[in-house]
Every structure is written in C-alpha cells, then in structure tokens.
Amino acid sequence: MTLLWFVIWLIANNVGGHEPLHAAPVNAWAATLILAIALDLGGGHARRSG
Numbered sequence: 001m002t003l004l005w006f007v008i009w010l011i012a013n014n015v016g017g018h019e020p021l022h023a024a025p026v027n028a029w030a031a032t033l034i035l036a037i038a039l040d041l042g043g044g045h046a047r048r049s050g
Contacts, residue, residue, distance in 0.1 A: 001043075005036040 009029055013019060021030045 001036045001040050002033070005033055009033075 019027070019029055021027070021033065023030055026034070
C-alpha cells in the first residue's frame with residue numbers, strides 16, 4: 001500500500017504541480033501517507049492475530 005502511494009505521489013508530483021510533504025500542519029499528501037502506513041501496519045497485525 002505504501003509503495004503504491006509512493007508511485008501515485010511521484011507521478012502526481014512530476015506531472016502536476018510540485019506538492020511537498022508537510023507534517024505541521026499535515027497536508028493531504030502527508031495525511032494519505034500516514035493512512036497508507038497505518039493500513040500496512042494494521043494489515044500485518046490482523047493477519048498475525050488470527
């Protein structure tokens with residue numbers, strides 16, 4: 001999921017306007033990165049506790 005996010009961000013950053021990742025305050029790209037990392041970590045945890 002995080003790798004997919006990176007590919008989408010890389011394409012959007014090169015094709016569209018340059019949108020840096022800001023952590024304070026969190027912009028849309030940083031928020032989706034945090035969500036992708038959370039889903040990756042949560043998915044690994046859910047598979048182990050079955």
